[in-house]
Every structure is written in structure tokens, then in C-alpha cells.
Amino acid sequence: MPTTTAPLMRVARIYAEDAALALPRGQEVVGRWPDAEVVPIASHWQIPEVHGDETNVSRWVRIKTEALVLGVKKSVVTRPNGRSADFIAPSTANGCAMACAYCYVPRRKGYSNPVTVFANIDQITRHVARHVAKQGPKTTPNQCDPEAWVYDIGENSDCSVDAMLSENVRDLCDLFRMTQTAKASFATKFVNRDLLDWDPAGRVRVRFSLMPHAVAKVTDIRTSPMSERIAAINDFVDAGYEVHVNFSPVILTPGWAEEWTALFEALDASLHARAKAQLACEVIFLTHNEQLHDVNLGWHPKAEELLWTPENQEPKLSQNGAVNVRYRYGLKSAAVAQLEALIAAKLPYCRVRYAF
Structure with missing residues (x-):
């Protein structure tokens, strides 16, 4: 078992469906924690x-x-996206061992939401392979990628952590490694250096999520420190990954502009030339939820001092029909423009793929 498991997971109980235990992957997972x-x-x-x-x-x-x-996993489907990726692949896991206070997943599944590993990985990889083959070559460049169809493989979990729990993530990455028309993509807040040995051949995009250290210290619970995430970028590029960054979520604290400026300067000072040449980013401002706010008050109220600011927020109807809150229109539009200007000044080589 990878040594990186120790500080994050000490599995004492495995809640298992009979159908999952009957599959080879299910047996492998149970075997990791005898x-x-x-x-x-x-x-x-x-x-x-x-x-x-x-x-x-x-x-x-x-x-x-x-x-x-x-x-x-009962529903094995690939959905169109068009923002972070062209498609959302079926999840091979759900939930997370980390505990970011703003995470949207507990809004849907409820409360702690530990990792669920899906054992029917063979069914999932066959489905993805058929979907990739059906698309054929990408003939029209878009903001997701100019040449390859991009599949997000970690919509409801963090693949860097999932890779410590089963071989599901590696199986999917190996699938994309063998195609020239598509690539896998996932965002992460955890540095799993075991992935450096995978030889992804440029067909896997890792998106390290970054935010100012002072804010992350309060909201990004059980994640890799910001300095560790930044320091890993060069190594992942050298190992054959495409590495982008997510500036996410942007939380409008009183000193947010100065905090993000310092982050951009630290990032610029750390990256080598090859990492800079391939860098792009996504910018995502905080979206919160009253139900999650109430839950957070029960375990981490300090985070809510940063996340729940009704004087600056307004209701937002999300694509899935949920009612959330976001920063007020005028405040947010001005902040988006200001942050994009900071990126242009401090990271002029970093293409902003989208900002919202």
C-alpha cells in the first residue's frame, strides 16, 4: 500500500454492498485493509x-x-460539459477523505460523506472506451482543449486520494494514455507523488486547486498545504502530465486582492519554463449553500466567518435546480475583472480558460 495513505486514511470499517464484494476490484480493496x-x-x-x-x-x-x-455504480453514463471538460465521465468514486468547508458534495449526499469506491471499474472503462471511440478526432478547437476531447474523471471525488484506495484511477488514466484523441482531467487538493510513476504520456491533465494560504488554512481541511501543491507542479510536468491550476474558490475576504497577488508571485517564482509554457487556469468564485452553512456551524464555525457573508451574497439557481448563494452581481463582476487583471500582470503566460 502506498505510504501516502497513512496520514489521511486509517480504515477501520468497510461498508460494502454484496455486489461490490463479488467483483475483483471489491476484493482488492478489502484486501488492502485486512x-x-x-x-x-x-x-x-x-x-x-x-x-x-x-x-x-x-x-x-x-x-x-x-x-x-x-x-x-448503477448509472454508467457520460455527460456533456463544455466548461472544465468536454465530457464528465462516470465517477469511479464518490465522496472525499478531505473536508473542505465549501465542498458541494455534502449538499447532495449528506454530512461527512466518506469515500465510496465503485468496484465495477471494468464496466466503467469499457463504457468510456466506447464513448471516446464514438467521438473520433476533435476537429474544432475549444477552450477545453485545442486538439483532444477532455473527460473529467473526478467530478465527485479527488482522484489523487482515490488512487491511494484502489487502482480505479490508474485504470482510467491507462485507458487515456493509449488514445490520441482524448485525455483525462481531474482537479485535486492533495499531492500524491505515487502518480509520478505512472507515465501518462501527456494524456492526463492534473488541475491543482490553489488559493491564498491564510484562507486555505481555515477552509481546506486535511488537504496538502498550498506550498506543497505549488512545489509539485514542476515534478508532475516532468513526469508527463499536463498541469493546469484552478484558482478556486475565490473567497472575497477584506484583503483578498493582496492575498491573491502574493499567491501569484509565489507560483511564478516556483515554476520552471516548461511548466509555464503549458499553464492554463480556471477561476471559480465561491458558491455557498444555506444547508451546508448550517452543517458547517456544527463542526467548523470559523470557516463560516469567511464563507457566509449575506451582505455580499444573493440567491443563485444552479443548473441542477439547487438554490445556492453567490456574490452579488456587481461585486462579483468587478472582482472577476480585477482578478483576471492580476493574473495578466503576475502570470502573463497563464491562459484563463474560463472565469465565473
């Missing part, structure tokens, strides 16, 4: 002990550390 208790479950979506029960708020981080869920 001392863990295997708890049979009917559905990975319905485990009161780990999510869906507000009494779990006080045990938020402990659950993420000690519990792992093993299931079978």
Missing part, C-alpha cells in the same frame, strides 16, 4: 452511520478517516 471490519450494506447511498444523519456532524472528520464504502 484488519478492517466489513459491514454489509444494502446501498452505498443509505448508511445512517456515515451520512444522512445530522448527529454525525460532530464526528465529521473521524468518519472520513476511518470509514470506506464499497459499492457498484
Whole structure:
């Protein structure tokens, strides 16, 4: 088992669907933690002990550390995207061992939401391979990529962490490594240096999420320090990855402009020429949610002092129909323009793929 597992996961219980245990990947996952208790479950979506029960708020981080869920993904579909990627591939996991206070996933699945590993990886990879083949070559460049179809493989989890728990992420990356018409993409807040040995041949885009250190210290719980994420970029480029950055989420603190300026200067000072030549970014401003705000008050109220600022926020109807809050229109549009100007001044080689 990779040594990077130790500080983040100490799996004591594996909640497993019978169908997942019957598959080779399910057996491999259980075999990684021979001392863990295997708890049979009917559905990975319905485990009161780990999510869906507000009494779990006080045990938020402990659950993420000690519990792992093993299931079978029922709906294996690829969806069009067009923003971060051309397509969203079927998830090979759901949930996260980290505990970022602004994460949208608990809004959907509930409370602690530890990692669920999907054991039907063979079904998922076959589906993705067929989808890639059906697209053929990309003939019209777009902001996702000028030449390749881009598939986000980590919409509901962090693939750098998932790679410590099973071979699912590597199986998908190996699939994209063998195609010249598509590439995998995932955002991460965790530096897993085991990935440096994978030889992705330029067919995997890693997007390191970055924000000012002072804000991350409050909101990015159990993640790799910002300095470690920045320091890893050159190494991942040298290992054959395409590396982009996500400036996300942008949280409008009183000194936000100065904090982001310092971050951009630190990034510029760290990157070597090859990393700079291929760099691009996404800029995503904070979207929050009243339900998540209430949950956070139960385990990490200090974060809400930064995230929940009603005087600066207004309701927003998301694409999935959820009612969230975002920064008020005039405030946000001015901040987007100011941040883009800072990127142009401090990181002139960094293409802004999109900002919202």
C-alpha cells in the first residue's frame, strides 16, 4: 500500500454492498485493509452511520478517516460539459477523505460523506472506451482543449486520494494514455507523488486547486498545504502530465486582492519554463449553500466567518435546480475583472480558460 495513505486514511470499517464484494476490484480493496471490519450494506447511498444523519456532524472528520464504502455504480453514463471538460465521465468514486468547508458534495449526499469506491471499474472503462471511440478526432478547437476531447474523471471525488484506495484511477488514466484523441482531467487538493510513476504520456491533465494560504488554512481541511501543491507542479510536468491550476474558490475576504497577488508571485517564482509554457487556469468564485452553512456551524464555525457573508451574497439557481448563494452581481463582476487583471500582470503566460 502506498505510504501516502497513512496520514489521511486509517480504515477501520468497510461498508460494502454484496455486489461490490463479488467483483475483483471489491476484493482488492478489502484486501488492502485486512484488519478492517466489513459491514454489509444494502446501498452505498443509505448508511445512517456515515451520512444522512445530522448527529454525525460532530464526528465529521473521524468518519472520513476511518470509514470506506464499497459499492457498484448503477448509472454508467457520460455527460456533456463544455466548461472544465468536454465530457464528465462516470465517477469511479464518490465522496472525499478531505473536508473542505465549501465542498458541494455534502449538499447532495449528506454530512461527512466518506469515500465510496465503485468496484465495477471494468464496466466503467469499457463504457468510456466506447464513448471516446464514438467521438473520433476533435476537429474544432475549444477552450477545453485545442486538439483532444477532455473527460473529467473526478467530478465527485479527488482522484489523487482515490488512487491511494484502489487502482480505479490508474485504470482510467491507462485507458487515456493509449488514445490520441482524448485525455483525462481531474482537479485535486492533495499531492500524491505515487502518480509520478505512472507515465501518462501527456494524456492526463492534473488541475491543482490553489488559493491564498491564510484562507486555505481555515477552509481546506486535511488537504496538502498550498506550498506543497505549488512545489509539485514542476515534478508532475516532468513526469508527463499536463498541469493546469484552478484558482478556486475565490473567497472575497477584506484583503483578498493582496492575498491573491502574493499567491501569484509565489507560483511564478516556483515554476520552471516548461511548466509555464503549458499553464492554463480556471477561476471559480465561491458558491455557498444555506444547508451546508448550517452543517458547517456544527463542526467548523470559523470557516463560516469567511464563507457566509449575506451582505455580499444573493440567491443563485444552479443548473441542477439547487438554490445556492453567490456574490452579488456587481461585486462579483468587478472582482472577476480585477482578478483576471492580476493574473495578466503576475502570470502573463497563464491562459484563463474560463472565469465565473
